[in-house]
Amino acid sequence: MTDKDIDVKKPKRKVDVCGYPLSIFFIVVNEFCERFSYYGMRAVLVLYFRYFLKWDDDLATSIYHTFIALCYLTPILGAIVADSWLGKFKTIVYLSIVYTVGQVVMAVSAIHDITDTDRDGTPDNMTFHVAMSMVGLFLIALGTGGIKPCVAAFGGDQFEDHQEKQRSTFFSIFYLSINAGSLLSTVITPILRGQECGIHSQQKCYPLAFGVPAALMVVALIVFIMGSGMYNKTAPKGNIMLEVCKCIGFAIKNRFRHRSKTFPKREHWMDWADEKYDKLLVAQVKMVLKVLFLYIPLPMFWTLFDQQGSRWTLQATTMDGNFGILMVQPDQMQTVNPILILALVPIMDSLVYPLIKKCHLNFTPLKRMTVGMLIAALAFVAAALLQLQIDQTLPKLPKGVAGQVKFLNLNQAPLTVTIDGRPDVSVPAHQVNTGGYLTFDKPVRVVFNKNTSAGTDLTLMSQTRRTALVSPTLDMNLVYDLSKKPDDGMNAIRFVNALGSPLNVTLGVGDIAPLSVSNYSLVPQGKAEFTIMNRGGASCLYSKELGFGSAFTLVIPSTFNIGSPDCWQAIQVVEDIKPNTIHMGWQIPQYFLMTAGEVVFSVTGLEFSYSQAPSNMKSVLQAGWLFTVAVGNIIVLIVAEAAQLPDQWAEYILFASLLVVVCIVFAVMSYFYTYTDPAEIEAQFRQPEHEPEEKKRDRVEMERKDSDCSKSSKGSDKKKRDSVVEQHNQDVKQSKM
Numbered sequence: 001m002t003d004k005d006i007d008v009k010k011p012k013r014k015v016d017v018c019g020y021p022l023s024i025f026f027i028v029v030n031e032f033c034e035r036f037s038y039y040g041m042r043a044v045l046v047l048y049f050r051y052f053l054k055w056d057d058d059l060a061t062s063i064y065h066t067f068i069a070l071c072y073l074t075p076i077l078g079a080i081v082a083d084s085w086l087g088k089f090k091t092i093v094y095l096s097i098v099y100t101v102g103q104v105v106m107a108v109s110a111i112h113d114i115t116d117t118d119r120d121g122t123p124d125n126m127t128f129h130v131a132m133s134m135v136g137l138f139l140i141a142l143g144t145g146g147i148k149p150c151v152a153a154f155g156g157d158q159f160e161d162h163q164e165k166q167r168s169t170f171f172s173i174f175y176l177s178i179n180a181g182s183l184l185s186t187v188i189t190p191i192l193r194g195q196e197c198g199i200h201s202q203q204k205c206y207p208l209a210f211g212v213p214a215a216l217m218v219v220a221l222i223v224f225i226m227g228s229g230m231y232n233k234t235a236p237k238g239n240i241m242l243e244v245c246k247c248i249g250f251a252i253k254n255r256f257r258h259r260s261k262t263f264p265k266r267e268h269w270m271d272w273a274d275e276k277y278d279k280l281l282v283a284q285v286k287m288v289l290k291v292l293f294l295y296i297p298l299p300m301f302w303t304l305f306d307q308q309g310s311r312w313t314l315q316a317t318t319m320d321g322n323f324g325i326l327m328v329q330p331d332q333m334q335t336v337n338p339i340l341i342l343a344l345v346p347i348m349d350s351l352v353y354p355l356i357k358k359c360h361l362n363f364t365p366l367k368r369m370t371v372g373m374l375i376a377a378l379a380f381v382a383a384a385l386l387q388l389q390i391d392q393t394l395p396k397l398p399k400g401v402a403g404q405v406k407f408l409n410l411n412q413a414p415l416t417v418t419i420d421g422r423p424d425v426s427v428p429a430h431q432v433n434t435g436g437y438l439t440f441d442k443p444v445r446v447v448f449n450k451n452t453s454a455g456t457d458l459t460l461m462s463q464t465r466r467t468a469l470v471s472p473t474l475d476m477n478l479v480y481d482l483s484k485k486p487d488d489g490m491n492a493i494r495f496v497n498a499l500g501s502p503l504n505v506t507l508g509v510g511d512i513a514p515l516s517v518s519n520y521s522l523v524p525q526g527k528a529e530f531t532i533m534n535r536g537g538a539s540c541l542y543s544k545e546l547g548f549g550s551a552f553t554l555v556i557p558s559t560f561n562i563g564s565p566d567c568w569q570a571i572q573v574v575e576d577i578k579p580n581t582i583h584m585g586w587q588i589p590q591y592f593l594m595t596a597g598e599v600v601f602s603v604t605g606l607e608f609s610y611s612q613a614p615s616n617m618k619s620v621l622q623a624g625w626l627f628t629v630a631v632g633n634i635i636v637l638i639v640a641e642a643a644q645l646p647d648q649w650a651e652y653i654l655f656a657s658l659l660v661v662v663c664i665v666f667a668v669m670s671y672f673y674t675y676t677d678p679a680e681i682e683a684q685f686r687q688p689e690h691e692p693e694e695k696k697r698d699r700v701e702m703e704r705k706d707s708d709c710s711k712s713s714k715g716s717d718k719k720k721r722d723s724v725v726e727q728h729n730q731d732v733k734q735s736k737m
Contacts, residue, residue: 020166021158026227028170031151032177033220034096037103037213038144040185042068043331044193044209046310047317051487052110052206053130061310062637067137068306069633072626074145076241079619081146083239088154089231092147096221099143103214105136110206113199121201149622157232183338189213190329204488241620247277247285280685284614287678291612292624294366294669300662301601302632303639304376304655305594308334310636311648312383316587318390318485320548320580327525330489333587340595348599365608366670372601373663377656379593384652386586391649393578395465397483402441403460405478407433407468408574410498410515412558415470418447419458427470430498430557430572437465448474465576467553469496471515479517481576485549489580492520492551493528493544498558506531520551530554532562540567550579614678 017025045067049060082091108114109132115125123129155174159167193209196202251273258272266272270289273282316330356363398404407427409415415427419438427433443459448470456476460466465481486492497503497512504511507530508521525548533539540562542554555572609621639658645651 019163020170021230021232023158023227023230023232024155024170026223026230027151027155027158028173028177030220030224031174032181033216033223034099034144034147034151035178035181036185037099037217037220038140038185039182040189040213040216041103041106041140041210042309043186043189043334044206046313047193047331047488048110048133048206048210050314050317051204052112053126053133057311057314058640061307061314061640064310065306065633065636067141068309069630070138070141071145072630072633074142075148075626076623077142078146079149079241079623080239082150083236084242085236087233087236088150088157089228089233092150092154093221093225095143095146096217096224097143098139099147100214100217100221102136102139102141102143103210103217105132105139107207107210107214109133109136110210112203113201116200119200121198121203148626149619153619154231157234179338179342183335185213186335186338187332190331193331194329240617241623243281244285244288244617244620247273247281248289250276251282280682283681283685284617284678287612287614287676287681288617288620290673290676291609291621294666294673295624295628297662297666297669298605298628299631299635300659301373301376301597302629303635304380304659305598306629306633307636307655308337308591308594311652312587312590315383315387315390315648316584317489318394318549318580319582319584319587321489321584322525322547323585328584330584333584333591336588336591337595337598340592341599344596344599345603348603364670365604365611366666366673368604369601369608370663370667370670372597372599372604373659373666374597375593375600376597377659377663379590379597380652380656380659382590382593383587384649384656386582386590387647387649387652389586390582391647393581395482395484395577397463397465398439398441399463400441401462402439403462404437404439404465405458405460405468406437406481407470408496408553408555409433409470410496410555410558411470411472416449418450420444430555432467432574446476448476467517467576469515469517472558477516482520482551485577485580486520486522486551489548490522490524491528491546491549491579492577493523493530493546494518494520494553495530495532496553496555498556499560500558501534503556504533506533517553532556532567534562538563540564542568542571544573547579547581549577550575551577612676612678614682 046060046064049055049063050057053060055063078091078095082088086094109129112121112123112129115123115128117124152171152174155170156167159170189209189212192212193204193206195205195208197205197208248270251270254272254275255269268286270282270286273285313331313334316333319330321328321330353363407415407417407425409427409429409431412429414429417425417427417433419425421444422438425433425435425438440458440460443457445455446458446468447455451474458468458476458478463483465483466478467481469477469479471477482492493507493509494517495503495505495509495512496517497514500514502511502513505518507523507528509518509530512518523546525546527543527545529541529543531539531541540560544552544554553574553576555574557570557572560570561567606625609625610618613621639655640651643651643654645654
């Protein structure tokens with residue numbers, strides 16, 4: 001038999017190292033770099049939307065999940081192109097080029113200096129950056145999804161039939177490279193994002209956070225091409241998914257044509273494909289459809305699971321990331337998932353499942369998947385409980401037309417504020433009124449120190465916070481306060497100058513006129529030092545330890561002695577927004593529950609699917625499994641947009657409730673499912689066939705009633721089809737690819 005007969009292109013040189021083809025090392029390195037590139041970019045993506053493109057949480061979440069959905073839809077296209085046209089090698093190379101271009105475009109889109117003409121650190125043409133980002137993400141989704149079904153199968157092609165043990169070990173190493181790439185990237189790229197870079201102004205370094213994954217993708221492509229001469233390259237032989245779709249389409253069409261009661265009924269609706277397709281193929285399609293039917297409720301699990309990179313990351317931005325000697329970025333919390341996977345998979349396989357078996361409990365695969373869904377729902381309940389605690393530290397704006405105000409007294413003596421219909425409010429010297437913000441939904445008359453001749457009308461804009469600066473002459477100056485947490489865990493600091501002379505404050509604050517307030521300056525977590533200087537050159541050093549996400553107004557009193565050694569002690573601190581006091585460590589329980597649910601659900605689901613599918617249709621189920629992930633991300637968009645819940649904790653409870661309902665539906669479907677042995681069923685059809693007389697009579701009767709069917713029912717026109725597809729002998733390993 002020639003190479004042409006078996007349709008395989010042999011490598012120019014066959015080199016083995018320790019019993020393994022040398023070519024697989026190029027494939028493993030390629031996979032490590034590609035997974036680093038993908039997960040690294042994805043780790044910082046939602047924060048890029050939120051803080052660079054200035055989208056709100058809902059829009060950032062929606063676009064993020066649209067991108068993930070596209071990444072899991074394109075594998076179907078990649079599999080068809082590889083199996084029917086280009087072959088795996090060319091598909092991987094061509095789509096990797098598309099992938100690399102997409103990563104480079106994303107890195108360029110994050111360079112704020114490109115459109116920052118006024119050099120203030122903010123892009124002046126945000127449309128350009130949004131357009132570049134969308135183009136980059138589309139190319140990345142096309143690339144990463146297109147090569148997803150090809151790389152592992154191409155690696156399996158490198159082994160001979162007698163190397164089954166080495167092939168199995170290869171897939172384990174391949175899986176390890178996936179987890180290593182994803183784990184390292186989710187640790188490193190958030191650190192890169194946290195750096196400051198820029199030509200004209202220093203900002204968060206998203207170009208570096210996207211640029212390093214782009215560089216790794218270039219390395220992945222080069223390494224893969226370097227091994228070209230050593231690869232076994234299997235020529236395309238047709239895609240089994242297309243055959244399955246054609247078979248199903250013919251069965252539906254044929255059944256519709258013979259919907260009249262005069263035609264004899266058939267045991268299964270797929271039996272209507274018998275006139276054209278081989279009985280073995282029809283039987284295999286039946287088995288696949290039986291499993292795919294169980295897939296219908298599964299997208300809801302992925303709806304919750306993939307929000308780790310969106311809602312949970314945004315939740316972490318309102319938390320305290322101080323782990324002692326380590327400062328954890330919000331997007332770095334995603335590393336908890338791969339770490340726990342590496343720990344929980346062997347624990348479940350070696351300890352939990354054997355223990356359950358010893359207890360004589362019938363913990364079937366479908367029951368495991370049901371439990372996995374319930375655990376994932378509990379993870380979102382935990383997230384909701386945590387969100388309730390976080391909400392206590394967030395600014396609470398009034399609803400409707402109401403606005404809020406607090407009074408800041410710049411006098412050396414206490415101040416009394418009288419407001420229409422309200423008890424008098426006391427304001428200490430150089431401080432704000434006791435009780436914090438006051439809420440008004442209509443204009444009011446304000447009187448200071450009972451001086452009715454010096455009354456002032458106060459009108460507030462709805463859903464805003466303002467501070468009323470009251471001067472020694474009892475004049476009132478309204479300034480806007482922050483109404484939400486500063487972005488990216490930064491702290492907002494401003495100074496009020498109660499002196500009669502101007503001052504200058506370093507660290508971005510600038511000059512402050514007498515009896516006025518500066519704009520807010522964003523300062524990172526840690527010890528912040530401000531130098532306060534007057535026109536005479538005297539200075540005072542003031543330092544403050546800052547956490548995450550706070551806002552303060554620092555009042556320089558009228559009694560401030562700038563030249564004294566303890567001048568800093570006279571500065572009064574007014575807390576506008578509380579710092580993040582809930583520690584990020586409290587997210588670990590919800591990550592643990594979600595990862596445990598993933599291990600029980602995803603690993604078991606793939607194992608069950610592969611055990612119930614024909615040997616040559618594993619790829620069909622793999623495509624169906626990836627499709628459930630895509631649909632799950634689309635559900636996030638639908639539910640989040642349709643629900644429009646004002647509180648985030650309520651949205652978490654909604655998703656958890658939906659998953660519980662779907663879990664019940666899946667449990668009912670599982671109860672009526674009958675496990676099959678695909679090998680046994682296939683063996684029956686591979687034996688010499690003897691068509692029963694009753695079926696012959698039915699066929700003759702149908703031919704008499706419908707002459708159009710005779711051409712498709714003739715035995716001489718029936719073709720024996722060889723379904724050529726690579727069997728992915730992986731279970732959980734595929735779920736991470």
